[in-house]
Amino acid sequence: MGVEKMDKSKAIKLIQDLSNARGISAFEDEVTGLFKREVADTGEITEDHMRNVFVNHQFNNGERPVVELDAHSDEVGFMIRAxxxxxxxxxxxxxxxxxxxxxxxxVKIQNRNGEWISGIVSSTPPHFMTAEERTRLPKTTELSIDVGASSAQEIEEIYGIEVGAPVVPDVTCEYNEQTGLFLGKAFDNRIGTALLASTMKDMANEKLDVDVVAGLSSQEEVGDRGAEVVVRKIKPDLAIVFEGAPADDTVMPDYLIQSGLRKGPMLRDFDSTIVTNPHFQRFALDIAKENNIPVQRSVRTGGGQDGAIINRYNGAPTIVISxxxxxxxxxxxxxxxxxxxxxxxxxxxxxxxxxxxxxxxF
Structure with a gap:
């Protein structure tokens, strides 16, 4: 089957749509729906009950090394507690x-009917704060979400919101043609999701020397839970993880900037969960150099991502492209x-x- 490659206008729309999609951990349905639509013609697609999505490249034959392409679909958000x-x-x-x-x-809160209700994160107005309270950061337990209701009965009967409801920031993604910048929410990891879909589309018509399986994993933000299930199903020999990594160019001195905006993707050598396979990393760096692709290398003192789970499953060499x-x-x-x-x-x-x-x- 012939699959049309991703051009710039389609890529921009995909990134915006994914950023706008609402999907905290375990509630990734909007995101997986967009992803499945985008990769519909690239190979066999399956989805499990955790909202993990698997895509087998159409030319896989089961007789070659398996490469897992990973990205997580969830975003950070909130959940109604009481x-x-x-x-x-x-x-x-x-x-x-x-x-x-x-x-x-x-913010937007999803009610029991699947509708998204507008609200704001409220805190005590300064008029009612002590001098000490005005100068310290509030705790999450001191904040609340307000949809304009005046009673719990209204919340139940008019708004239909229940304990356990997912909450996301209410942000609409913008793209600036002049600067080439997106402004939006959830780029960790909707940009990785976009890369996963784009890679599968652009490579759909190519016959490779490896079997490629995409795994869009759920619940990374609460402990890489989806990745643990995905890796056991794919059983990869090698893996590439797509991530949205925190940029450091506004917080670090020049000599410590390792993930600056517009300076190319970041290849991670180390974080608190993984030491990247140095042979696979060198292979990737050499390919970047051969193709004049700018990259940044990063040694992190914290952080983590799905790659650690994949690497620990069977020692599969893993790199992270962020x-x-x-x-x-x-x-x-x-x-x-x-x-x-x-x-x-x-x-x-x-x-x-x-x-x-x-x-x-490797």
Whole structure:
């Protein structure tokens, strides 16, 4: 079957649609729906009850090394914990948030009918704060979500919101043609999701020397839970992880910047969960150099991603190709189209050069 490749206008729309999609951990249905639509003609698609999606390249034959392409679909968000008598709703964080970025944000809450209700994260107005309270950061337990209700009965009967309801920031993704920048939410990891879909589309008509299986995994933000299931099903010999990594060019001195915007995808050597296979990493770096693809190398003192789970399953050599995300894990983030484009080109060129003999050298 002939599959049309991803052009720039389609890629921009895909990235925007994925950013706008609402999907905290375990509630990734909107995201998986978009992804499945995008890769519909690229191979066999299956989905499990965790919302993990698998795509087998149409030319896989089961007799070659298996390469897993991974990205996670979920975003950081919140969940309704309790409804107070006055209609204010307590919530918990789903994924890692800095509390300072949460107050006064507009959010969407999904009710029992699947409708998304607008609300705001409220806190005590300064008029009612002590001098000490005005100068310290609020705790999440001191914040609440307000949809304009005045009682718990209203929340139940009018808004249809229940305990356990998912909550996401209410942000619409924008693209600036002049700067080539996106401004939106959830680029960790909707940009990885876009890369996964784009790679499968662009490579759909190519006959490779490896079998390629895409695994769009769920629940990464709460402990890489989907990846644990995905890797056991795919059983990869090798893996490439697509991520949206925190950009450091606004917080680090020049000599420590390793994931700057517009400087190319970031190849991770080390984080708190994985030491990247140095042979596979060198292979990727050499391919980037041969094809004039700018890349950044990163040694992180923290962080983590699905690659650690994949690598620990059977020792499969794994690399992480990341697009830098300014202000990751906040409601508003920047990414650069050029970084997405270069990450895609790097992944495709790596796949074209992989074979059993090359794998034996890793």
């Amino acid at each position: 409804i107070k008598p006055n209609g204010q709703m307590m919530f918990v964080n789903v994924g890692g948030w800095a509390t300072v970025t949460i107050p006064a944000q507009k 697009v830098p995300v300014r202000y990751a894990h906040t409601p508003y983030c920047f990414i650069a189209y050029k970084d997405y484009e270069n990450a895609l080109e790097l992944a495709k060129n790596i796949l074209r050069k992989l074979n059993a003999q090359q794998l034996s050298k």
